[in-house]
Amino acid sequence: MNLSLHQTHINTVSWLLAEWAHAIDDDRVERIAELMREDGRYTVSSRFNVDRGLPLAIIDAHSAAQLRDRIRSMRVANIYQPQHYRHVVSAIQVIGQTETGLLQVRSSFAVFRTLVTTGDSLFFAGGRCDDLVDLEADEPRFARRHMIFDSRAVETLMIIPI
Amino acid sequence: MQTDPSPPADAASSAVPASLAPSASVRHRTWPSEGYRRAPYWVYTDLELYALEQQRIFRGRAWHYVGLEAEVPEPGNFKTTFIGDTPVILTRAADGSLHVVVNRCAHRGNLVCREPFGTSTRLYCVYHAWSYTLEGDLSHAAFSQGLRGEGGLPDDFNKSLHGLRKLRVDTLCGLVFASFSSDMEPLDSWLGEVGAGIRRVLNRPLKVLGYDTQRIHANWKTYHENPRDSYHANILHTFYGTFGLSRQSQESAMTLDRSGRHVYFYTKAGTEKKSSDYDSTASQLRSHNDQMKLEDPSILRWHDEFGDGISVQILNAYPSFVLHQIANSLATRQLIPRGVAQCDLVWTYLGFADEDEATTRTRLNQTNLAGSAGLVSVEDAAVCEMMQRAFADGEEGASFIEMGGKTLESGGSSKLSERAIRNFWHVYRQDMGL
Numbered sequence: 001m002n003l004s005l006h007q008t009h010i011n012t013v014s015w016l017l018a019e020w021a022h023a024i025d026d027d028r029v030e031r032i033a034e035l036m037r038e039d040g041r042y043t044v045s046s047r048f049n050v051d052r053g054l055p056l057a058i059i060d061a062h063s064a065a066q067l068r069d070r071i072r073s074m075r076v077a078n079i080y081q082p083q084h085y086r087h088v089v090s091a092i093q094v095i096g097q098t099e100t101g102l103l104q105v106r107s108s109f110a111v112f113r114t115l116v117t118t119g120d121s122l123f124f125a126g127g128r129c130d131d132l133v134d135l136e137a138d139e140p141r142f143a144r145r146h147m148i149f150d151s152r153a154v155e156t157l158m159i160i161p162i
Numbered sequence: 163m164q165t166d167p168s169p170p171a172d173a174a175s176s177a178v179p180a181s182l183a184p185s186a187s188v189r190h191r192t193w194p195s196e197g198y199r200r201a202p203y204w205v206y207t208d209l210e211l212y213a214l215e216q217q218r219i220f221r222g223r224a225w226h227y228v229g230l231e232a233e234v235p236e237p238g239n240f241k242t243t244f245i246g247d248t249p250v251i252l253t254r255a256a257d258g259s260l261h262v263v264v265n266r267c268a269h270r271g272n273l274v275c276r277e278p279f280g281t282s283t284r285l286y287c288v289y290h291a292w293s294y295t296l297e298g299d300l301s302h303a304a305f306s307q308g309l310r311g312e313g314g315l316p317d318d319f320n321k322s323l324h325g326l327r328k329l330r331v332d333t334l335c336g337l338v339f340a341s342f343s344s345d346m347e348p349l350d351s352w353l354g355e356v357g358a359g360i361r362r363v364l365n366r367p368l369k370v371l372g373y374d375t376q377r378i379h380a381n382w383k384t385y386h387e388n389p390r391d392s393y394h395a396n397i398l399h400t401f402y403g404t405f406g407l408s409r410q411s412q413e414s415a416m417t418l419d420r421s422g423r424h425v426y427f428y429t430k431a432g433t434e435k436k437s438s439d440y441d442s443t444a445s446q447l448r449s450h451n452d453q454m455k456l457e458d459p460s461i462l463r464w465h466d467e468f469g470d471g472i473s474v475q476i477l478n479a480y481p482s483f484v485l486h487q488i489a490n491s492l493a494t495r496q497l498i499p500r501g502v503a504q505c506d507l508v509w510t511y512l513g514f515a516d517e518d519e520a521t522t523r524t525r526l527n528q529t530n531l532a533g534s535a536g537l538v539s540v541e542d543a544a545v546c547e548m549m550q551r552a553f554a555d556g557e558e559g560a561s562f563i564e565m566g567g568k569t570l571e572s573g574g575s576s577k578l579s580e581r582a583i584r585n586f587w588h589v590y591r592q593d594m595g596l
Binding site: 046054056059063 | 376398545547
């Protein structure tokens, strides 16, 4: 591991991870599509599948456009119990750089979900992120965001992206 | 393929005849006089009834889906799962035969297999090293002869009477079902006319693409009714209607087996414009929302792989199995009750063993439409939980199930009908003696 690479980029990368989390938690979910490259990919998989080499993901947006479609469907079409999230992000490390200059970043996350009807705040999902971050534009952006949740089961449903 | 192992001594007594009177604990319950046109809300909340369901349905006379042949392809492979509350193991023995046994040591009741999947030459209990063959027969018990003439099992101990509890096994198109009942008709006969819906989709060897388990905080029957309910599909699920995957005015049909236990329905995409009642039906649906356009509709691109124009087929086998084809997304869904107000819905996504990579990619992309984060059907789990909340203690009220008519036949093959739900309650009451 290249410690100086980490030290050089940790502030930028932390800002990007925090911006993603706050955008969702503050109900500015549309913002996360701006934090992704147009040709970027956002995937949510269970560790159960990843550990077994199974390709299935419960969310797999192959472009920022597909992520915008998912968020729009959430806003205008889908029906679910009113809810919001709180992300806790930690253990952020810049662990390498690809040949094209993308930073390889890993982190841990926990998401607590509050169900408005009952008022409960409950642990919803926790796991790790394997990301590729692009520094070329004015703002850092994700070229790849892969969130791998540890649980085998999803509590009820995942309608708001994590 | 069907295996019929000679049952251990206690197997025959487990299947409770449906004609038995209700147990004392539910005797104070009275079903509404309208019969299967009503479902009293206590049926979703009563703890004693839940225990009775385990006995009469899950350990009773029914075939239960436990997995796929493709999940245990090689001799020695095993998978652990549940039938109702009971943990079971699906194994493939050295001779290639399939077996399902209760995952509970015959000695002191410990869990024998702890991994979701695995490969082994035997089933081994860690507590006292009792070990079993892949067929479930006891092969060894540690220190069964004692040591230095002391301890050990009694002289009359008969290993053949202390195996794992064996279930009957039957398969259809790579699906594996098991039953606690020793007098089940073959799976194919049990499914009757609905077996055609399975044969239509699962027409060659399968491969597993992955799993998605949804934990739903509602009684298992709220979910069981949902895929039988073709009435709600285009009303609750707005994504469908908006993007033309399915509208009520599209060509569609529903088929029940003769017993009324099982049902499947299908819709053909691209047929709605030809229908003369398109405008009148579309305008009545909240789901018809022309303002919503996808920026990237590639997620909806599908090919008619079975050559019959059917874009959606949902098949529900009583009491705990669903097979779906949503465009090119194929999956089984196994319903596992987890107490009276909770259940797990395990989605196993499939492709065919011989398909090319591009086809598999299409299926994987369409997973965005189904399952616990599925744009098309994410509402189902939410509705089950909202219903459970509204039933509250279940002491009063009943659901009204007369869409399409009042009898088991009325509604015919129309999707705008609750015929399949009336039939569910009819067989449920028979099985439960209610």
